[in-house]
Amino acid sequence: MPKSLKTAEIEKISHIEYFNIGVSVDCVIFGYDNKELKILLIKSDLEEFIGLWSLLGDLVRPDENLESAPYRVLKERTGMDDVYLEQVHTFGELGRHPSGRVITAAYYSLINIKHHKLKLTHNELHWHKVNDIRKLAFDHKRILDTSLERLREQVMEHPIIFNLLPEKFSLRELQDLYQEILGVDLDRRNFRKKIAHKDWLIDLDEMENDVPHRPGKLYKAKTQVRKKQSRRKANDAAMKDLA
Amino acid sequence: MPKSLKTAEIEKISHIEYFNIGVSVDCVIFGYDNKELKILLIKSDLEEFIGLWSLLGDLVRPDENLESAPYRVLKERTGMDDVYLEQVHTFGELGRHPSGRVITAAYYSLINIKHHKLKLTHNELHWHKVNDIRKLAFDHKRILDTSLERLREQVMEHPIIFNLLPEKFSLRELQDLYQEILGVDLDRRNFRKKIAHKDWLIDLDEMENDVPHRPGKLYKAKTQVRKKQSRRKANDAAMKDLA
DNA sequence: GCAAAAGTGTTAATCTTACACCCATGC
DNA sequence: GCATGGGTGTAAGATTAACACTTTTGC
Numbered sequence: 001m002p003k004s005l006k007t008a009e010i011e012k013i014s015h016i017e018y019f020n021i022g023v024s025v026d027c028v029i030f031g032y033d034n035k036e037l038k039i040l041l042i043k044s045d046l047e048e049f050i051g052l053w054s055l056l057g058d059l060v061r062p063d064e065n066l067e068s069a070p071y072r073v074l075k076e077r078t079g080m081d082d083v084y085l086e087q088v089h090t091f092g093e094l095g096r097h098p099s100g101r102v103i104t105a106a107y108y109s110l111i112n113i114k115h116h117k118l119k120l121t122h123n124e125l126h127w128h129k130v131n132d133i134r135k136l137a138f139d140h141k142r143i144l145d146t147s148l149e150r151l152r153e154q155v156m157e158h159p160i161i162f163n164l165l166p167e168k169f170s171l172r173e174l175q176d177l178y179q180e181i182l183g184v185d186l187d188r189r190n191f192r193k194k195i196a197h198k199d200w201l202i203d204l205d206e207m208e209n210d211v212p213h214r215p216g217k218l219y220k221a222k223t224q225v226r227k228k229q230s231r232r233k234a235n236d237a238a239m240k241d242l243a
Numbered sequence: 244m245p246k247s248l249k250t251a252e253i254e255k256i257s258h259i260e261y262f263n264i265g266v267s268v269d270c271v272i273f274g275y276d277n278k279e280l281k282i283l284l285i286k287s288d289l290e291e292f293i294g295l296w297s298l299l300g301d302l303v304r305p306d307e308n309l310e311s312a313p314y315r316v317l318k319e320r321t322g323m324d325d326v327y328l329e330q331v332h333t334f335g336e337l338g339r340h341p342s343g344r345v346i347t348a349a350y351y352s353l354i355n356i357k358h359h360k361l362k363l364t365h366n367e368l369h370w371h372k373v374n375d376i377r378k379l380a381f382d383h384k385r386i387l388d389t390s391l392e393r394l395r396e397q398v399m400e401h402p403i404i405f406n407l408l409p410e411k412f413s414l415r416e417l418q419d420l421y422q423e424i425l426g427v428d429l430d431r432r433n434f435r436k437k438i439a440h441k442d443w444l445i446d447l448d449e450m451e452n453d454v455p456h457r458p459g460k461l462y463k464a465k466t467q468v469r470k471k472q473s474r475r476k477a478n479d480a481a482m483k484d485l486a
Numbered sequence: 487g488c489a490a491a492a493g494t495g496t497t498a499a500t501c502t503t504a505c506a507c508c509c510a511t512g513c
Numbered sequence: 514g515c516a517t518g519g520g521t522g523t524a525a526g527a528t529t530a531a532c533a534c535t536t537t538t539g540c
Contacts, residue, residue, distance in 0.1 A: 065336050094307070101305055105333045187505085189521070189522080190504085212513070214519050215519080432494070454538080457537035
């Protein structure tokens, strides 16, 4: 047996002083309303950040999986479960939190802002236009920027965008949302071809109504596309790209 | 002033029991030698994982930035600094570590296995073929799989692969490395066209020597491509993709 | 001269872009 | 009848995929 072998218990004791870092999760909760990408923020309750807004976060509980924490935060703050959540990055600069050493794992979430289950549980929770945000508490602006970057990278590759829309939507609504997220204008005919090619949608054979123009067809996402497709496909694509 | 406003100091005290989670980093250190993708592992010194290999990791020090920790681990274990390192994902399942609650941020690193500075500082450190690895200590196999997946996603998009090669290399060596990472065979002519198009290389006007066949031209990566290009370009690409 | 890998170009297929007209509805 | 957006196709350009022969070197 190697001479330096030790039990986990001994290792823990010898490093006990290291068990002094807080771990939190912060949720970048995206919504879409009125043709604008929104994010759910809460007024900071820390004196240091008075007047500033912050992401929804919480310390990870000692008895909870890291991945469970953002679901809990969402459930507590919005009443929603079964949401799309994805880890983005973990931030751990010294001094990023005035309470001491806190490392935070950032997740982004895409939710339907009109969902019947959505009930904001706190009167200092508000939806903000992403494009208007200049400053947030902590390093939350940087977290938002990173999440938005990731969302832009993911949104064409994986059928996740539908989490931001009502169950039924028209192609125009979908295109508007892509445009808002990517910050570009898209050609309608080319957009429709590209979406059709991805085979993400089911044609509902229904029409919009109460629109002051010719109604569009309604679609829904295929078989509850709440999660990204397996990364397998991304790999296949990368390979095909070069093969 | 809102009634529930509190200072960070008070907040910390009220959550003191949460500051009981260890935070570590684990490094997936890739190298390339003998046409094989390798990973640097250390024999686990925990009784629970006797006989198993594990990633190189360490607890994050209370006075060190999260991002600094993997650089420190690499420096300590290999003598290398100025390496390519990228955060992949943070793992925090309950029970992933027998010492107690430890959440780990995984990074992957690409290093030149023949670099003159590389000095393994521990005699239980060894390079293993990635393709041969079936089981590792902790959840390190999963961390490896996630890192490899990410490496495959990144390697065509960003000029990072050169970190695995010596300073001067031939196109054949580069192609072999891509094939090894992606697990596919590539067409030589198409590969060369694609690489030329990316404009990542400088033609050194030198030739291989001591090869038992016609020598190939040598290239080096343009202006020390140690980091990914800015994400900006990825976004532009995503937009262009749809515009 | 033989084994091994270097180097190179064309064609067909696919994908991407740019672009304009008629249609259905509410008012 | 007019304003609004729905719905659709084509041609040019760019990119990708498949594919084979000649060259240079060491032995």
